[in-house]
Amino acid sequence: MIEIENLSKAFQVAKRKKGMFSSFISREHETVYALSDLSFRMKKGEIVGYIGPNGAGKSTTIKIMSGILVPSSGSCEIMGLTPWQSRIEHVRNIGVVFGQRTQLWWDVPVIDSFELLKDIYKLSDHQYKRSLDQLVTYLDLSPLLHKPVRQLSLGQRMRCEIAAALLHEPSILFLDEPTIGLDAVSKIAVRKFIKKINEERGVTVILTTHDMSDIEALANRLILIGKGKKLYDGDLKNLKESYVKSKRVIVDYETSSQDFSLNGCQIISQTSERAVIDVNLSENSVPVLIQHLTSSFNILDIAVETQPIEEVIVNMYKEFSI
Numbered sequence: 601m602i603e604i605e606n607l608s609k610a611f612q613v614a615k616r617k618k619g620m621f622s623s624f625i626s627r628e629h630e631t632v633y634a635l636s637d638l639s640f641r642m643k644k645g646e647i648v649g650y651i652g653p654n655g656a657g658k659s660t661t662i663k664i665m666s667g668i669l670v671p672s673s674g675s676c677e678i679m680g681l682t683p684w685q686s687r688i689e690h691v692r693n694i695g696v697v698f699g700q701r702t703q704l705w706w707d708v709p710v711i712d713s714f715e716l717l718k719d720i721y722k723l724s725d726h727q728y729k730r731s732l733d734q735l736v737t738y739l740d741l742s743p744l745l746h747k748p749v750r751q752l753s754l755g756q757r758m759r760c761e762i763a764a765a766l767l768h769e770p771s772i773l774f775l776d777e778p779t780i781g782l783d784a785v786s787k788i789a790v791r792k793f794i795k796k797i798n799e800e801r802g803v804t805v806i807l808t809t810h811d812m813s814d815i816e817a818l819a820n821r822l823i824l825i826g827k828g829k830k831l832y833d834g835d836l837k838n839l840k841e842s843y844v845k846s847k848r849v850i851v852d853y854e855t856s857s858q859d860f861s862l863n864g865c866q867i868i869s870q871t872s873e874r875a876v877i878d879v880n881l882s883e884n885s886v887p888v889l890i891q892h893l894t895s896s897f898n899i900l901d902i903a904v905e906t907q908p909i910e911e912v913i914v915n916m917y918k919e920f921s922i
């Protein structure tokens with residue numbers, strides 16, 4: 601459904617002159633590679649989390665895939681079309697949400713923007729009503745339809761933006777930071793909706809975000825990019841297995857503690873009732889530690905915590921020096 605081969609995008613930017621008046625821009629230019637030699641494929645119905653630090657090239661990829669930008673080299677085929685060459689046909693197949701921008705008209709009621717989109721996409725009355733009814737129900741839009749966009753909260757507006765992107769029932773949805781700035785309740789509502797629309801309409805989703813809980817809630821596959829290059833492409837489970845370096849064991853015991861020492865296990869904190877132990881997984885394992893603890897302590901409770909995914913990603917960024 602999506603085939604990206606050796607995609608590169610270079611921008612020419614004016615060099616800034618160093619010194620007291622650093623805002624002066626010289627006539628010299630330098631080339632910034634936003635993407636370099638990027639390749640990946642996506643199948644119908646997949647939800648892929650597309651992640652990377654600031655400036656990695658995520659938005660550039662989405663802009664090329666949407667037909668907004670033309671790459672410097674390489675190819676991108678989406679449902680058999682090259683986005684920047686067949687823009688009109690291509691936009692019928694895709695919906696795009698940029699979390700930081702609006703595609704709704706600011707001063708008019710939401711429903712007027714939707715009706716304008718009906719005309720732009722030349723939807724029949726039947727198709728428009730079917731799609732709108734479903735989106736209004738799933739995203740709880742009834743109370744918002746007759747309000748001007750400028751009166752909506754960020755979370756309310758984002759629900760309307762997502763509806764606007766899906767009104768013409770596209771097969772593919774590009775989401776660029778759809779949960780940015782949303783509170784926990786709105787984030788969960790947006791995530792539930794994305795999952796539902798993927799299951800019921802079979803929509804293929806590519807999601808860029810800095811919020812790893814979006815990825816954990818939605819994506820089975822993860823593509824990590826840094827400095828315009830693909831660094832990881834695989835499932836979240838494998839990523840955790842490969843990059844989670846340690847686990848934390850919290851043990852509550854009845855008797856006051858004895859001395860504790862085990863290879864690869866480091867006590868982070870200890871009181872007369874509780875110890876927090878870090879297990880370095882390359883040297884030892886949680887079952888071995890638990891066995892050791894049960895033979896030495898009168899244990900009341902044990903909890904095992906995995907490294908949060910955010911920390912895993914930070915470790916990956918460090919490892920790849922991005």
Ligand SMILES: Nc1ncnc2c1ncn2[C@@H]1O[C@H](COP(=O)(O)OP(=O)(O)OP(=O)(O)O)[C@@H](O)[C@H]1O
Nearest residue numbers: 611613632633634653654655656657658659660661
């Ligand atoms: N129009 C442009 N002109 C010059 N440089 C650009 C332009 N657009 C992007 N870049 C550069 O290309 C690189 C990739 O930018 P891009 O916006 O794709 O990153 P991103 O991964 O989306 O970052 P963020 O997470 O901060 O949104 C950056 O170095 C950026 O400065």
